[in-house]
Amino acid sequence: VSAVPRRIRLDLAYDGTGYAGWQVQPGRPTIQGSLEEALARLQGGAAVRVRGAGRTDAGVHARGQVADAQVALAIEDAGITHALRAILPAAIRVLTVRTVDDGFHARHDAIAKTYAYYVDRSAAGDPFLARFSLHERRRLDLDALDEALALLPGRRDWSGFASSPCVVADRVRTMSAARRVSIRPTLDALAFTADGFLTHMVRNLVGSLLEIGVGRAAPPRILEVLASGDRRLAGATAPAHGLTLERVDYGVTMRAP
Amino acid sequence: VSAVPRRIRLDLAYDGTGYAGWQVQPGRPTIQGSLEEALARLQGGAAVRVRGAGRTDAGVHARGQVADAQVALAIEDAGITHALRAILPAAIRVLTVRTVDDGFHARHDAIAKTYAYYVDRSAAGDPFLARFSLHERRRLDLDALDEALALLPGRRDWSGFASSPCVVADRVRTMSAARRVSIRPTLDALAFTADGFLTHMVRNLVGSLLEIGVGRAAPPRILEVLASGDRRLAGATAPAHGLTLERVDYGVTMRAP
Numbered sequence: 001v002s003a004v005p006r007r008i009r010l011d012l013a014y015d016g017t018g019y020a021g022w023q024v025q026p027g028r029p030t031i032q033g034s035l036e037e038a039l040a041r042l043q044g045g046a047a048v049r050v051r052g053a054g055r056t057d058a059g060v061h062a063r064g065q066v067a068d069a070q071v072a073l074a075i076e077d078a079g080i081t082h083a084l085r086a087i088l089p090a091a092i093r094v095l096t097v098r099t100v101d102d103g104f105h106a107r108h109d110a111i112a113k114t115y116a117y118y119v120d121r122s123a124a125g126d127p128f129l130a131r132f133s134l135h136e137r138r139r140l141d142l143d144a145l146d147e148a149l150a151l152l153p154g155r156r157d158w159s160g161f162a163s164s165p166c167v168v169a170d171r172v173r174t175m176s177a178a179r180r181v182s183i184r185p186t187l188d189a190l191a192f193t194a195d196g197f198l199t200h201m202v203r204n205l206v207g208s209l210l211e212i213g214v215g216r217a218a219p220p221r222i223l224e225v226l227a228s229g230d231r232r233l234a235g236a237t238a239p240a241h242g243l244t245l246e247r248v249d250y251g252v253t254m255r256a257p
Numbered sequence: 258v259s260a261v262p263r264r265i266r267l268d269l270a271y272d273g274t275g276y277a278g279w280q281v282q283p284g285r286p287t288i289q290g291s292l293e294e295a296l297a298r299l300q301g302g303a304a305v306r307v308r309g310a311g312r313t314d315a316g317v318h319a320r321g322q323v324a325d326a327q328v329a330l331a332i333e334d335a336g337i338t339h340a341l342r343a344i345l346p347a348a349i350r351v352l353t354v355r356t357v358d359d360g361f362h363a364r365h366d367a368i369a370k371t372y373a374y375y376v377d378r379s380a381a382g383d384p385f386l387a388r389f390s391l392h393e394r395r396r397l398d399l400d401a402l403d404e405a406l407a408l409l410p411g412r413r414d415w416s417g418f419a420s421s422p423c424v425v426a427d428r429v430r431t432m433s434a435a436r437r438v439s440i441r442p443t444l445d446a447l448a449f450t451a452d453g454f455l456t457h458m459v460r461n462l463v464g465s466l467l468e469i470g471v472g473r474a475a476p477p478r479i480l481e482v483l484a485s486g487d488r489r490l491a492g493a494t495a496p497a498h499g500l501t502l503e504r505v506d507y508g509v510t511m512r513a514p
Contacts, residue, residue, distance in 0.1 A: 013381070013383065013384050015384040081381075085382070090387040090392070092384065093384050124270070124338075124342060124351060125342070127270050127271050127272040127318075127349065128270070128320070135347070
């Protein structure tokens with residue numbers, strides 16, 4: 001392997017608790033910033049830009065984030081993986097590094113992303129899950145929750161669940177799946193797969209779903225918020241720490257020959 | 258319920274990461290100290306002594322610690338549970354509170370304790386388990402590990418696995434079970450049940466077991482360390498953060514009528 005520039009795909013998992021989110025922010029620890037620093041160090045200081053598939057918010061975690069970067073390193077992919085694992089903190093883990101076609105773009109090429117929001121419904125709250133789930137003390141009507149989730153899939157304008165920092169003009173996205181996965185008797189994941197998500201969309205959806213779960217609104221309310229396009233009808237934004245970017249899907253394998 | 262003094266049993270789970278262990282130490286955050294402060298607050302400031310079944314080290318976690326305390330509170334057990342859950346941080350969770358016979362002693366009455374040491378054998382290391390498991394990058398021979406574990410149960414003098422701060426004279430304990438539980442393909446728990454444990458005993462045992470797992474010693478070495486009673490023959494003490502007190506067993510139900 002020569003130090004000729006090549007594009008690599010990085011598959012990542014991270015505990016976002018101590019980070020100000022994915023995106024680089026001067027003077028604050030971010031996932032993108034940590035990766036760019038680590039890769040620059042491997043390149044003897046030459047700056048690297050890392051592009052992520054999803055710009056996770058401060059405190060949001062990932063089990064299957066995908067990023068790409070152009071590097072000029074005379075090291076095989078396995079060597080880069082090894083070096084990054086040694087440099088990066090235990091909170092940011094590189095699952096795989098592979099050389100891909102130079103045209104690969106982690107965000108543009110993604111055809112779907114899956115986010116899961118974890119809800120710990122145990123009475124006491126599990127201290128082992130406290131960083132990664134919302135402890136919901138109120139009793140939830142799971143049937144109502146499932147009924148509301150089943151209404152979500154489809155191609156829709158999701159403005160009703162976008163937070164004000166959302167600046168994109170086109171707010172139409174296709175959600176292909178929205179369902180509750182029972183992980184343990186008192187632990188559920190609310191999982192959403194779509195071709196794209198607006199700012200805080202999952203956390204806003206979960207806020208409204210919890211309103212339905214506790215009986216403050218009926219399942220069809222979820223569609224009323226969507227139809228009105230008015231955030232003020234929705235529930236509160238659920239806290240960031242319950243959210244994890246689970247996976248990013250690509251239509252074709254982007255691998256250099 | 259009147260404020261007549263009564264003894265309560267507390268079942269607890271905690272993430273020990275941010276704590277200097279179970280036992281009260283002036284000026285440092287401890288589990289016992291946090292509980293005593295919370296109970297004193299419920300009693301309008303009157304001091305309470307909380308006795309734990311196991312004095313977990315700094316950084317060690319619990320999923321089933323048991324403690325007892327004498328309180329004078331005109332609140333039902335459920336009310337105490339509720340109040341403690343509201344006062345204590347997310348890292349310390351009260352699973353149950355129940356009034357017990359005044360003679361109940363969480364440590365003296367325990368007939369067995371089970372500790373589990375979690376080993377994350379994934380190549381990258383799972384950031385969601387980083388606080389609660391040891392990331393072991395070396396390849397482990399699981400058969401050798403199982404063989405060594407199978408040699409452990411029995412009534413023995415465990416001096417060979419006690420660390421120097423251990424001041425007890427009688428170091429004979431009966432280990433009723435020692436086994437590896439495969440939790441996921443790359444996550445194992447090394448679980449030990451005994452009627453008592455010496456200082457750092459599990460962490461020292463795990464240190465020697467890992468030496469055997471990586472092939473630096475054969476399984477019978479574990480008994481040689483025991484026979485010699487000499488700590489210097491054992492492996493390094495495994496780090497605290499991989500250890501969790503899983504459960505404490507009592508022979509009879511200690512419940513007030």
